[in-house]
Amino acid sequence: ELLVESGGGVVQPGRSLRLSCAASGFTFFSRYHMHWVRQAPGKGLEWVAVIWHDGSHQYYADFVKGRFTISRDNAMHTLDLEMSNLRVDDTAVYYCARVPNGYTSFDLWGQGTLVTVSA
Amino acid sequence: SYELTQPPSVSVAPGKTATITCGGSNIGSQSLHWYQQKPGQAPELVMFYDSARPSGIPERFSGSKSGDTATLTISGVEAGDEADYYCQVWDSDSGQYVFGTGTKVSVL
Numbered sequence: 001e002l003l004v005e006s007g008g009g010v011v012q013p014g015r016s017l018r019l020s021c022a023a024s025g026f027t028f029f030s031r032y033h034m035h036w037v038r039q040a041p042g043k044g045l046e047w048v049a050v051i052w053h054d055g056s057h058q059y060y061a062d063f064v065k066g067r068f069t070i071s072r073d074n075a076m077h078t079l080d081l082e083m084s085n086l087r088v089d090d091t092a093v094y095y096c097a098r099v100p101n102g103y104t105s106f107d108l109w110g111q112g113t114l115v116t117v118s119a
Numbered sequence: 120s121y122e123l124t125q126p127p128s129v130s131v132a133p134g135k136t137a138t139i140t141c142g143g144s145n146i147g148s149q150s151l152h153w154y155q156q157k158p159g160q161a162p163e164l165v166m167f168y169d170s171a172r173p174s175g176i177p178e179r180f181s182g183s184k185s186g187d188t189a190t191l192t193i194s195g196v197e198a199g200d201e202a203d204y205y206c207q208v209w210d211s212d213s214g215q216y217v218f219g220t221g222t223k224v225s226v227l
Contacts, residue, residue, distance in 0.1 A: 035216065044221040045154070045162065045205050050214070059214035062120060095161055104209035104216075105152040107173070109161040 001025040001108055003096045008113030011086055021079040021096030021110055030054065030074040033099040035106065036081050038092035038115075048094070049081065053101045086117045121210045123219035130225045137193040139222045141206035144187060149208045151189045153182060157202045165204075166191060193224070201226045 007019040019036070023029050036048040049060045049070040058070050069082040079096055093112040100107060123143040131137040141151065153166035164173050166182040169189065179194045193200055206219035 037218075044203075045156075045207075045218040047216040047218060050216065057214070061215060103167075104150055105164055105167040105207070106154070106162070107164055107167075109163070111161055 003098065003108060003110035005094065005096050005110045005113035008094065008115045010116045010118060012119055013086060013088055013117055015086055016082070016084040017086060017115060019081040019083065019094055019096075019113060019115070023077040023079070023098070026108075029077040031101050033101060034070075034072055034079045035097045035099060036070060036079075037095045037097055037106070037109075038090075039095070039112070040089070040092040043092075046092070050099075051079070083115070086115075088117050091115060091117045120213070120215070121208070121217045123206050123208065123217055125204075125206060125219040125222045127220070128223045128225065130227055131193075131196045132227045133196055133198065135196055137196050137200070137224055139191040139193075139204050139224065141189040141191070141219050142187055143208070143217075143219075146187050146189055146208070147184060151182075151184065152207045153191045154205045154207065155200075155202045156205065162205065196224075196226055198226050200224060 002025045004022045011017050035050045038046050038048050051058045051070045051072050067085045071080045093114050095112045096110040097106040098108045150168050154162040155165045156162040165176050169184050170182040181192045183190050204222045
């Protein structure tokens with residue numbers, strides 16, 4: 001079972017970036033709520049967003065509302081995070097993680113992708 | 120927004136017991152989970168629904184809750200337990216997930 005993030009890199013403040021997460025090694029991707037969690041350098045874990053297993057609901061942390069959009073493709077087993085109007089304090093490793101439907105704990109994490117927002 | 124508070128650090132000698140606390144309002148009525156994160160690695164679930172151990176997690180790890188405080192206890196601490204530990208809950212009112220501030224466990 002594997003989650004692999006991609007799309008990180010260096011971006012200027014105010015610009016946009018799209019992260020992706022590819023799931024493999026497990027069936028029924030559509031039975032899992034999928035999340036993005038980030039960690040700024042030397043800091044703690046910070047939850048970013050969730051999209052429900054069927055894509056019907058999305059919830060966001062207050063600090064990203066209106067700037068980030070989470071989406072998924074259950075046929076392709078992929079999760080995306082479209083980030084716009086990026087700020088310097090969005091600099092972090094972004095992890096993709098899953099929560100089984102009916103549960104509230106993260107049982108599988110990717111290795112993360114680093115986003116650096118810098119002029 | 121909901122907050123979970125943890126001590127920044129805990130130091131423990133090998134073979135002894137490490138106790139990591141997580142405090143939050145009305146935490147007694149919420150399902151709480153714990154994660155271990157070693158340097159340069161992704162977090163790993165070590166306790167879920169307060170006191171359930173995922174497959175592969177040693178029995179040395181246990182969880183409990185009392186009042187507004189949850190506790191992760193590591194008995195017979197080993198050098199390999201040195202890591203950051205985070206508690207986490209789901210805030211059903213907002214649909215948001217919340218992590219604690221994190222505790223660095225150092226093995227002396």
